[in-house]
Amino acid sequence: MTTPRIAIAGAGFAGLAAARQLARLARTEADIHLFDRHAFTTMIPALPDVAGGRLDPNRIRADIAALTKPEIHVHIETVQKIDLEQKELTTAGSTFAFDFLILATGAAADTRGLRQPPLDAAHTLATLDDANRIRQDFTAFVLARSAPTAVVVGGGYTGLELACNLKSLAARHGKTARVIVVEMKDAILAGLPEKIRSYLEAQARRQGIDLATGVRVTEFDGANVALSNGNRLEDVFFCWSTGTRRALPELHGEHREIPDGRILVDEFLRLPQHPQTFVAGDAAAILVKDVPLRKAVNFAYYSGLAAGRNVLKSLRGQPLRPFRPVDLGWVIPFGQTAAGQALGIDFLKGRLPLAMHYAMCGYRNFNLGHQLYFAGVAVRALTGRL
Numbered sequence: 001m002t003t004p005r006i007a008i009a010g011a012g013f014a015g016l017a018a019a020r021q022l023a024r025l026a027r028t029e030a031d032i033h034l035f036d037r038h039a040f041t042t043m044i045p046a047l048p049d050v051a052g053g054r055l056d057p058n059r060i061r062a063d064i065a066a067l068t069k070p071e072i073h074v075h076i077e078t079v080q081k082i083d084l085e086q087k088e089l090t091t092a093g094s095t096f097a098f099d100f101l102i103l104a105t106g107a108a109a110d111t112r113g114l115r116q117p118p119l120d121a122a123h124t125l126a127t128l129d130d131a132n133r134i135r136q137d138f139t140a141f142v143l144a145r146s147a148p149t150a151v152v153v154g155g156g157y158t159g160l161e162l163a164c165n166l167k168s169l170a171a172r173h174g175k176t177a178r179v180i181v182v183e184m185k186d187a188i189l190a191g192l193p194e195k196i197r198s199y200l201e202a203q204a205r206r207q208g209i210d211l212a213t214g215v216r217v218t219e220f221d222g223a224n225v226a227l228s229n230g231n232r233l234e235d236v237f238f239c240w241s242t243g244t245r246r247a248l249p250e251l252h253g254e255h256r257e258i259p260d261g262r263i264l265v266d267e268f269l270r271l272p273q274h275p276q277t278f279v280a281g282d283a284a285a286i287l288v289k290d291v292p293l294r295k296a297v298n299f300a301y302y303s304g305l306a307a308g309r310n311v312l313k314s315l316r317g318q319p320l321r322p323f324r325p326v327d328l329g330w331v332i333p334f335g336q337t338a339a340g341q342a343l344g345i346d347f348l349k350g351r352l353p354l355a356m357h358y359a360m361c362g363y364r365n366f367n368l369g370h371q372l373y374f375a376g377v378a379v380r381a382l383t384g385r386l
């Protein structure tokens with residue numbers, strides 16, 4: 001009998017947790033292959049701070065090979081296509097046949113609404129490369145102008161965190177940048193509890209961020225922006241942050257998706273149509289009381305562990321265990337403050353949740369050096385020295 005092959009696509013929080021769970025099978029019960037387009041994994045929640053030059057980019061990344069057991073075969077290759085019927089995964093260099101699959105490729109920036117070229121003049125924020133590019137390009141942009149203007153399209157938490165970081169990056173270079181968040185809905189951060197939403201909106205205004213709500217971008221020519229309210233902004237640094245879509249575009253074989261491309265799974269994180277395929281993290285639409293779970297590090301981590309455990313049980317012919325997520329709350333960091341719901345409190349605000357955010361970035365980080373770095377950041381956040 002040949003040894004079963006398990007493919008894990010994506011080495012983020014979910015994929016690495018799955019690999020850790022399955023490591024004990026390696027070589028004896030199964031061959032485990034982990035694919036990622038990068039040789040490193042990233043602490044994504046810290047990207048806005050890296051874009052703003054507040055955190056060291058080297059403290060939010062770690063080599064995948066150093067984080068996995070030597071028995072796991074690590075492939076630094078982009079997965080281009082997965083065929084669920086044929087049980088094949090295709091990269092630029094090869095086609096790989098698997099018996100079990102854990103799909104954990106996360107989410108990518110949704111640029112579908114960005115119709116006007118040139119696309120590369122618009123900055124998105126989903127990867128470490130994006131964050132480094134924003135920091136470098138915005139620094140050069142600010143230094144070359146006396147009154148720089150940045151436009152961030154999208155008033156969700158990523159757009160807001162980015163806007164706040166651009167403002168402070170410019171200030172560190174001795175410049176006052178005009179930073180405008182353009183949001184087509186009538187309010188920023190729509191969908192959050194109103195108390196938290198209005199607190200963060202007031203903080204945005206206090207930090208000097210302009211909020212253009214109920215407004216769309218009608219044109220971007222690479223330098224100038226036209227808005228649906230008739231305003232035109234010349235010579236802007238342009239960022240696009242209107243949500244996410246599934247990172248892996250090509251998925252063949254029967255499956256169901258929700259509008260942002262996440263794949264619907266059953267309570268075992270399995271595709272009902274393909275019982276040897278599991279999906280975890282941001283790639284999965286995990287329904288809790290008919291509502292998809294929000295995208296978050298802890299859900300990604302625990303769903304990765306659960307998917308790994310269920311593959312192991314499938315291999316051994318044991319009954320699968322349902323994934324029951326535990327919600328520890330959430331926090332939106334915003335400069336020197338933050339707001340959210342955690343510790344059983346429905347409106348936390350100020351430095352404590354800010355410190356909690358950086359403590360989480362440390363706790364879920366990849367090695368002791370990075371964890372200590374973030375512990376220091378959390379203490380600075382708590383004492384107002386960030």
Ligand SMILES: Cc1cc2nc3c(=O)[nH]c(=O)nc-3n(C[C@H](O)[C@H](O)[C@H](O)COP(=O)(O)OP(=O)(O)OC[C@H]3O[C@@H](n4cnc5c(N)ncnc54)[C@H](O)[C@@H]3O)c2cc1C
Nearest residue numbers: 010012013014036037044045079106281282295296297300
């Ligand atoms: C700006 C920002 C701020 C956030 N802040 C928070 C926060 O404060 N708290 C929180 O809990 N959550 C936050 N999130 C959400 C959180 O980062 C995600 O929920 C989490 O990273 C999902 O983990 P994952 O393993 O599913 O995906 P990821 O961590 O995105 O990992 C996916 C992996 O798959 C790889 N990959 C993608 N496509 C391919 C391909 N085609 N081939 C090979 N490899 C591929 C990627 O390189 C990556 O390593 C934030 C997200 C963003 C974008």
